Amino acid sequence: MKGEELTEQETALYDRQIRVWGVDAQRRLSKSHILVSGLRGTAIEFCKNIVLAGVGSVALNDDRPVTEEALSANFLIPSDGETLVGKTVAEVCSESLKDFNPMVRVSVEKGDISSYGADFFGKFDVVVVCCYSLAAKRMVNEKCRKLSKHVAFYTVDCRDSCGEIFVDLQDYAYTKKKFDETTECQLHYPSFEEAISVPWSSLPKRLSKLYFAMRVIERFEDVENRRYGETSSVDLASVLKLRTELCQANSANESQVPDSLLGRLIAGPSEFPPVCAVIGGILGQEVIKAISGKGDPVKNFFFFDAADGKGVIEDISSNA
């Protein structure tokens, strides 16, 4: 046995998952530090998963006050109203999460982290931003990339019954075990900006339509100065117009971004909890893979649409 041994308590608690990923991975997990910003339903699912898995620490960032809307897909907020007055979503969730697994340190980071310096992100091994605007995604991703330390960066979005995960592991080496053979693998990830700058015309024909639809809505919210999810079916005409412009600029066919899909995605801010569970589960697995260095990580987008039930990986990089 190398490194410190797990305690008896850890071995008993994590018995079933050690049988899946081994003692070594469990030790690495217990030393990892994770930042999660934007505590919507998907992020809440993700937090639950990694706290149960036994990461070292989780820092939560979400200064929204606890309101009806924040409650919608959140099982970390108890419904005894009075104790919640004056608290932020992150504060309330951190209390509940601590309770899930006393061996994980859970803390709160206040403020708009996208404005923080790169050093701030250097405290973490993994940074996850949920339901972030286009500009904020770019900013946080660039700051993580400035660090000499490799910080794994993820964005996660959930609109209506669809979800998207973006992964940036920069240069990533891992071991892959398949059919009892272990191979060393190396992957090179583009940044978020590099990925979304890849011209649509150069992407494979059968790429998930969700990719384009997510980009159109993200851009729409950006140019209109809307907050994340602050759209409704009233916006459809303007969204379709932007779709046409983007398709022209990318010399792509408009049929790649169907009206009906855009209509669904802008229909409202409500999250669909089963999709949060699916996306939060996949994201949890991806982060566990990245920390443990075991198993094929997603490169570099994952999409799920409850309407067709497919959970698809797409590689969107200029050299793909």
Added chain:
Amino acid sequence: MAAAATDHQLSAIKGKKVLMVGAGGIGCELLKTLALSGFQDIHIIDMDTIEVSNLNRQFLFRQIHVGQSKAKVARDAVLRFRPKISITPYHANVKDPEFNVDFFKQFHVVLNGLDNLDARRHVNRLCLAADVPLVESGTTGFLGQVTVHVKAKTECYECQPKPAPKTYPVCTITSTPSKFVHCIVWAKDLLFSKLFGDKNQENDLNVRSGDANSSSERSEDVFVRKPDEDIDQYGRRVYDHVFGYNIEMALSNEETWRNRNRPRPIYIRDVPSAALTRQNGNVENTKTADDPLSVSAMVSVGLKNPQEVWSLVENSRIFLEALKLFFSKREQEVGNLSFDKDDQLAVEFVTAAANIRASSFGIPLHSLFEAKGIAGNIVHAVATTNAIIAGLIVIEAIKVLRNDTSNYRMTYCLEHPSRKMLLMPVEPFEPNKNCYVCSETPLLLEINTHRSKLRDIVEKIVKARLGMSLPLVMHGAALLYEVGDDLDEAMVANYSANLDKVLSELPSSVTGGTVLTVEDLQQELSCNINIKHREEFDEEKEPDGMILSGWTQALTTENNKNSPAGGTETLPVGKKRKISESSNASSTSFEEKKEEVAIEYSDIVASNQYIVRKGDNAAWTIVSCHLSRTFLMKI
């Protein structure tokens, strides 16, 4: 205009009543997601209480809940964030008679988050009888699946025969083990039961280990502690007998070892330091008084790390110490014990015994952690897969409530992407017309009607294979056997006399050509069995002395002579089985593997899992072993 899909879904849920069976790994996630999704009336059945090893994924439970009802604690936890919904918990076995067809009829959909085949089959039958749709699920490690079963529309859970729990030829276990799992089975099912279990139970240990039947009497004596016999003395005597004498006896049969490595007999005198350990031990096991399950030989011997592989000396010390602790600290239980993976001392004993046997046979030794997993058929489980599967169950449940038949999907959650997919939806299959559960096709039983008894049919076929719990067996109008609380004494006596009669000598003689009707009144399942007389059966390959068939797969498989290694058969890609895919997709054919091969992969996999983890060669990846079929996909 485009209303949110979620709004449609909400209206479908309103006023609907769902039954969840299982509040474990999938169940906790499912209950949470149902509550968040807007379900208002949820009933949940689970007979289990909470254990420490649940806490890493069954997130509704805390340390302080250990020992309490899962169903009840799960309810309370969910009501904390959704206080206005109704959750009705039942701390009970879903097979209890109160959960009859009428009970099931009150629900619009049943959602299974179970961990065993037996209960899954039972629920399947009740759903069919009550005509309530069933969403079924399972996970192991990073793999999982969700399937939808709607009577007459899709196949039922039992339309395809399930892989039977892995069994091994008796002689492999008793005489010629070649894998560690064989040693575990020997230690657990033979040695442990012999020493600590019911003495009247049939056990192959005594008859097979020596020179066949003649030694049985002698062996019997060995395992019984003589009056006033010193406990250490007794332990060493058992040790020498099973690891020394029995191996010596087996070695005398030269024929057996012609093509095998000869095992090495091990006597306690060969591991001298093993016997001199207790000074370190005999540390009073202080915890023991209140909880017999915490008595530990590891503690007394001073071994701490369950991940570590012990030496032969250490295993021998544990063996002797565990045996001693059973007879000193848990004497009352000796004679009634059966192996339980949560019984620390039992796991220690079985680990040590299996390892000593493995040393004899030149098989690599394993840690207690590994041995426990094998002996306890422990499911490899992580929270993330359960969460994903629970989300997919709710998505299917809503489709069922909307009666959105054309969009039902079975979904596989994969570890390695296949055609870019980690979550792969597949259209459900049609019902199997030969399924004895959801169609009326009779089964065929080949049996020696002049030798086999009615008990053989009831135990090995009706209960074990057909999964009936309250069976009734009829020949025409004549009742041969039934169970129930309302039988009078004369009937009970009559039925128990029948059990011990040879088939052809029953009051209503059962011979070749007879049609038996077997029923389960609780499951409201009835099926016919055509009896065919057969004189001889192969003892090793057909140890039951009977063969049940007729429960064949829905599609006749075309043998493909050019199939890749492993004898795979190619299935026609027809209407019934294709991946749901947009029209421009290239179609990929599923391949099917024979059942034997699939089970071979799942050596350590429990009977409740129908997913396998590894592939045989690089050209194939296993997508899933669905029911008895292993789906492979070319990569």
